[in-house]
Amino acid sequence: MFRIRRFGGRTPAPAGPLPETPDGHAVPAIRAVGVRKNYPGVEAVRGLDLTVAQGEMFGFLGPNGCGKTTTIAMMCTLARPTAGRIEIAGHDTCTAPGRVRRRLGLVFQETTLDLELTAEENLRFHADLYALPRATLAGRIEEMLSLAGLTDRRDRPVRTFSGGMRRRLEIARGLLHRPSVLFLDEPTLGLDPQARADIWEHLREVRRREDTTLFLTTHYLDEAEQCDRIAIIDHGRIVTQGSPEELKSVVGADLVELRTGDDAAAARDLRDRFGLDPAVGAGGVAVRAPDGARLVPRLCAGLDVPVYAVTVTRPTLDDVFLHHTGHRIREEPTPASATLTELAGDRS
Amino acid sequence: MTSIVAPSDRGAVGDERDRSSTFGAELRAGRMVWWREMLHFLRDPARTAVSLFQPLIFLFILGVGLSRLYAQAGADPGAGADYLVFLFPGVLVMAAQVPAVSVGASIVWDRQSGFLREMLVAPVRRSTLLIGKCLGGATVATCTGTVVLLCCGLVGVPYRFGLSLLLLAELGLASLVMTALGALVAVTIRRIQTFNIVLGVLMTPLLFLSGAVFPVAAMPTWMVPVALVNPLTYTIDAMRRTIAHYTEDGVALADPVAWGTWHPPVLLELGLAVGFSVVLLALAARRFARID
Structure with a gap:
């Protein structure tokens, strides 16, 4: 029974879309x-289909x-x-939670380190929980401490660490057993901007050094921007997924804003000569156009009124959303939001 | 050719390890959970010192006071000293009670702080985690009780190697029962405030109804059945009979626990305590293993 299931898992399913597995058996x-x-x-998740490729x-x-968070909890067998x-x-x-757990690493929203133990003891x-082979363990711990930049603090209790250091240690711990997937639930929540950038x-760096798939949740748009692919979820459903560029190109038009000598005349020209639909506001003229950057030189040449300033804004993920x-x-973040802790056991 | 074989081989080895992820791995994980409890204990000697306060006050203030009262009431002037010997096993259990029960608190606390999840998502049976935790707590409780055990000479319990060893083992068993009870309450009640109240309400009667302070034989009839289903009754009685075995004229007041007219032997009493621990642990583990 076990063999059949594994074989089934290896064969690309005919139904689901699997564009990320070009070699056919990954x-x-x-x-x-x-x-x-x-x-x-409550219907927390309402029909979710998702495929994430290795790496x-x-x-x-x-x-x-x-x-x-509910979705991550289900993916992590919680x-x-x-x-x-x-x-x-x-x-x-559901049928092989042990195998799944061995293959995933988790970094939760709030720290799950033992603050009384040292960095190395936590690792x-x-x-021991993951029964890692003892022979290579010391080397692996060394490697992870260096990845987290905590080699010289290995014997310090974690309670003396800053928020960013704790988070790095937690990520290193999640990677210790070389998981196929590392889940990060809001990895930068509660950190200041500098620490967020560091994370x-x-x-x-983790991606360069470890061959691991990273799956992260965020509600920061600038963070989502840095992913290979994103899925936007709302009310328990995935509303769209793709690379940030793809998603933004669906929304299409850039926003071009002009400050001119005569906004009303400029707007008229834009309508008549360029076939656009401008709006005049206190700050100048704003117009949506598919490729804003290419439009700018044509605008400057084609308008009769002097142009003082032009800004082109690409659509943001917020527009996509x-x-x-x-x-x-x-x-x-709203304080009322559920966390994995609560799902794991009614935190109050 | 090797390159073709290698990936499938690696897969096979990986799966082999999955399948054999049995006893050795569980043991290693359980041992680590146990060791974590010990590390917390060793790094916080102040907590141990404070938790010893109450039992020592009990023994040397309340105990001494009561023994004088007892001596005045009784004819025999030596009877007062006997009461301290009588009280001693109860104080031992009392010293172990706080650290034993705090295992339950630490389960609730681990849940609150998030560390519990680090354990829950690991490829380890939840019962292993729970048992490791309880054995850790029982060890810590026994170590704490040992400090009181070292004072035994002060109340007239002789220093004998065999006696100390037996009392230590019985103390360990009493600690395990209390730890398992604390754990069961902890996995059932998840709010730390409610947990503290429930445990506080539970623990004092458990001690008073165990023959720790006054003998079961002196209890009114309605109280006796409660004492007889209390596992601590049997561990304390066993300790008292062990002490009696090593002293010349036995322990005053120490009529052994009786079922009707029959006194269960010490080994049966200890067996009962073991049985209680196993049942409590099994219930707690079952409850703990539940997934939403």
Whole structure:
């Protein structure tokens, strides 16, 4: 029975779209088919299909309370889907949770380090939980401490670490057992901008050095921008997915804003000569155009009024989000949002 | 050719390891969970010192006071000293009670702080985690109780190697029972405030109804059945009978626990305590292993 299941996992499923597996036999790092999760009175996830290829950096973007955390909890075997199926590196989360756990690393929203233990003890604890081979363990711990930039603090209790250091240690711990997928639930939540930038630098370094798929949730648009592919989730459904560029090109037009000597005349020219639909506001003339940067020289040459300044704004992921959901993503986290901790056991 | 064979081989080896991820790995994980409890204990001697305060006050203030009362009431002037010997096993258990029960608190706390999840997503059985944690707590509790055990000469319990060893083992068993009880409450009640209240309400009667302070034989009839289903009754009785075995004229007041007219032998009493621990641990593990 086990053989059949594994064979089934290796063969690309004929139904699901698998564009990221060109060689035809690579098992996707994550494959979710028709996943639903109901809590009493709440449909947290309502039919989610997702494929993430090995080695990808995949961003899961959505406002708080949209089902991101519930989805991760199901992928990590901390919650059971009400319906549907999730495979991590070809292993089903419900029928082979042990295999799945061995292949995934997790970095939660809030710290799960033991603050009383030292950096190295935290890593050793993890190694014993995952039964890592003792022969190569010291080297691997060394490697991870150096990746986290904590080699000289290995014997310090974690409670003396800054937020950024803790997060780096946590990421290093998540990677210690060489998981196929590293899940990061809001990896930069609660960090100051400098520490956030450091964490992202760190994640890029992780990608260079470790052959791991990164799956991260975020509600920061600028962070989602840095992923290979993103999925936008709202009300428990994926509304769209693709590379940030693809998603933005769907929304299409750039925003071109002009400050001119005579805004009204400029607007008339834009309408008559360029066939555009400008809007005149206090700040000047604004117009949507498919390729704004190419339009600028033609505008400058084609308008009769003097042009003082032109700005071209590419569509942002927020525009993409608005386009697909009809509302904007909230930038600030709300304290009422559920966390993985709560899902793992009713934190109060 | 090797390049063709290698990937499938690696897969096979990986899966082999998955399948054999059995006893050795569980043992290693459990041992680490146990060791973590020990590390916390060793790094926080102040907590141990404070938790010893209450039992020592109990023994040397309340105990001494009660023994004088007892001596005045009784005819025999030596009876007062006997009461301290009688009280001693109860104080041992009391010293172990705080650290044993705090294992439950630490499960609730680990849940609150998030560390529990680091353990829950690991490829380890949840029962292994729970048992490691409880054995850790029982070890810490036994070590704490040992400090009181070292004072035994002060109340007239003789220093004998065999006696100390037996009392230590019985203390360990009592610690395990209390740890398992704390763990069961902890996995059932997840709010730390409620947990503290429930445990506080549970622990004091458990001690008073165990024959720790006054003998079961002196209890009114309605109280006796409660004492007889209390596992601590049997561990304390076993300790008292062990002490009696090593002293010349036995321990005053220490009529062994009786079922009707029959006194269960010490080994049966200890067996009962083991059984209680196993049942409590099994219940806690089952509850702990539940996934939403």
